[in-house]
Amino acid sequence: MKFLTTSEAQQWLTPLVATIGKDRAIYFGRDHIDRPLGLKAEFPKSLRQITYFVERAVDWLPRGYERLLWISDWETYPPHPINFFELVRLGCGERRHIIDAPGCVFNPDRGPKEQEFSAESDTFPLIGFVMLLMDFDWAGYLISQDAASTSVVYFNDEVISFSTSDPAALEEARGLCGQFHMNIKSQK
Amino acid sequence: MASGEIRLSAMTMRRMPVLAQSQTSQAGTPGFGSNPDFAGSSIDQVSEIIVTANAPPPPGTPTPPDNIPNGPWEWNPNPQNPRGGNWMGPKQPRGGRWTATYSPPTPDQRGYWKSNGPDGSKQWFDEDGNPMTPDQKQWQPPDNWLPALPFSVPSTNPWWWFLFSAPAY
Numbered sequence: 001m002k003f004l005t006t007s008e009a010q011q012w013l014t015p016l017v018a019t020i021g022k023d024r025a026i027y028f029g030r031d032h033i034d035r036p037l038g039l040k041a042e043f044p045k046s047l048r049q050i051t052y053f054v055e056r057a058v059d060w061l062p063r064g065y066e067r068l069l070w071i072s073d074w075e076t077y078p079p080h081p082i083n084f085f086e087l088v089r090l091g092c093g094e095r096r097h098i099i100d101a102p103g104c105v106f107n108p109d110r111g112p113k114e115q116e117f118s119a120e121s122d123t124f125p126l127i128g129f130v131m132l133l134m135d136f137d138w139a140g141y142l143i144s145q146d147a148a149s150t151s152v153v154y155f156n157d158e159v160i161s162f163s164t165s166d167p168a169a170l171e172e173a174r175g176l177c178g179q180f181h182m183n184i185k186s187q188k
Numbered sequence: 189m190a191s192g193e194i195r196l197s198a199m200t201m202r203r204m205p206v207l208a209q210s211q212t213s214q215a216g217t218p219g220f221g222s223n224p225d226f227a228g229s230s231i232d233q234v235s236e237i238i239v240t241a242n243a244p245p246p247p248g249t250p251t252p253p254d255n256i257p258n259g260p261w262e263w264n265p266n267p268q269n270p271r272g273g274n275w276m277g278p279k280q281p282r283g284g285r286w287t288a289t290y291s292p293p294t295p296d297q298r299g300y301w302k303s304n305g306p307d308g309s310k311q312w313f314d315e316d317g318n319p320m321t322p323d324q325k326q327w328q329p330p331d332n333w334l335p336a337l338p339f340s341v342p343s344t345n346p347w348w349w350f351l352f353s354a355p356a357y
Contacts, residue, residue, distance in 0.1 A: 023292055024270060073291075075304075076269040077276065078284045099268050137310075157302070157322060185323070 001122050002105045003094045004068075009103035012068055015147050024072040024102065026141050028150065036150060037170040038163040041182040043134060053180045054130045057153055058123060060162070060173060062146040063113060067106045069129055071098060073139035073156070081136040088132070092125060104129070130155070159185065246272040250290050253317030256303055258286035280306055297325045 004012060010020050017029035044053045061067055076082050086097060094101065106122040118124075126142075133140050139156035151169060154161040160182075162173035170187075177184055245251075245263045249272065252261040258277045265273035277286035284306040293299040300320065301313040312320050 023294070025294060073270055075274075075287070075289075076266045077264070077274045077287050078306075082268065097268050099270065137304075157325075159322075 001092060001107070001125060003089070003092075003096065003101040004103035004105060005101050006103070009068065009070055012066075012103070012105060012145070013143070015145065016143070016150055018143075020070075024070075026070060026072065026143070026152075028152075036152075036163040036165045037167060037188060038161060039170060039173050039177065039187040040159055040161045040185045041177040042185060043158045043160060044180045044182055047135065049180055050131060050134055053176075053182075054134065055117070055127050056176050056179075057160070057162075058127050058130065058142065059109075059118065060153065060169070060176060061109075061142065061144040061151050062149055062166075062169075064108050064110055065144045065146040066108055067126065068141070068143045068145070069104045069106065069126060069133075070141045070143065071102045071133065071138060072141060074098060075136070075138065081132075081138075085132055085136070088125075088128070134160075243273075245275075250315075251275075252288045252290075252301060253313070253315075255317035256288055256301060256313050257311075258303060258305070259288075261288055291325075300325050 006020060006024075013020065013026065019027050021027050044050050058067075074082060074085075082098065089098075094104075104126075106126045107120055109118045109120045109123055111119055130140070130142060134155055137158070140154070142153040142155075144151045149164050149166045149169060151164040151166070152162075154163070162170065164170055164173075174184070174187070243263065243265045245265070249263075252259060252275050254260075261275040261277060263273055264276045271289065275288040277288075279285060286303055286305055288301055288303045290301050291297070291299060299315050301315070301317065303311045303313070305311075312322055312325065314320050314324075
């Protein structure tokens with residue numbers, strides 16, 4: 001696990017032809033816009049469901065590639081969410097504020113696709129960070145560095161978006177949303 | 189010291205007579221400063237002056253429309269905030285305040301306001317402050333948009349855009 005500044009995250013995104021905008025949103029190149037399939041769904045209804053769902057959403061990303069969690073929007077009021085979040089980061093060895101290092105790269109999960117749970121130790125904090133992000137109603141991207149599929153999970157305003165160029169992965173995302181009784185808002 | 193405060197101690201004012209003089213000259217009555225509470229007092233009898241001011245939001249930051257409820261909204265700067273601060277409503281008897289945040293338009297969504305309540309509730313508003321549902325954040329095709337064509341056309345062909353694109357108004 002390694003926390004990244006905006007410029008370091010931008011460098012990580014370069015092979016994916018993606019850029020970080022002034023609004024901290026990530027913009028993908030023309031190639032990505034033309035290819036990927038997408039699915040948007042409302043968050044699961046209960047916190048307990050979110051705990052299980054996030055583990056599945058992280059597991060949805062392709063195996064064997066680094067994963068970037070990019071926080072694109074967060075609140076500083078009320079103060080307890082950001083203070084707690086930064087305390088957790090401190091526990092992971094990161095002393096900088098979110099605004100100074102909004103990205104975090106996690107080691108690849110190299111386990112088999114059919115594994116019950118990930119054995120990669122970096123996966124646990126990644127799941128935890130995404131859970132907090134969803135609970136705090138912040139916005140963020142979870143991105144695989146697999147340029148072939150450019151798989152992205154985006155969380156914002158109680159809506160989760162999956163995008164990929166792999167039809168089988170999109171089908172898997174649809175099944176995942178169905179399993180958690182999530183209201184699918186759009187798909188392409 | 190609270191955010192946006194400047195404190196002038198008596199020693200500072202003695203060392204900066206121009207500053208102290210400017211305070212004195214504003215007084216309508218003899219004494220120190222324009223506040224009638226200070227009438228008849230001298231600079232030596234005041235230990236410090238606290239000047240408070242609300243820092244303006246960063247350039248380009250939109251102001252919440254007046255019709256968004258739970259205002260009036262006051263800018264509260266915070267360097268840790270991705271927007272440079274928060275628009276905050278009045279202090280409540282207990283607990284937190286209402287806040288309002290603006291999300292600029294993206295290729296996917298129109299610009300909109302979201303207000304967050306101290307009870308965790310959320311409300312969405314368009315850029316004019318009219319209430320809207322979260323689904324209305326998505327761009328909607330205008331009423332005069334051409335209906336879907338019954339055949340596929342190569343969207344990369346510039347002639348397609350010339351012939352079939354929507355008017356730019």
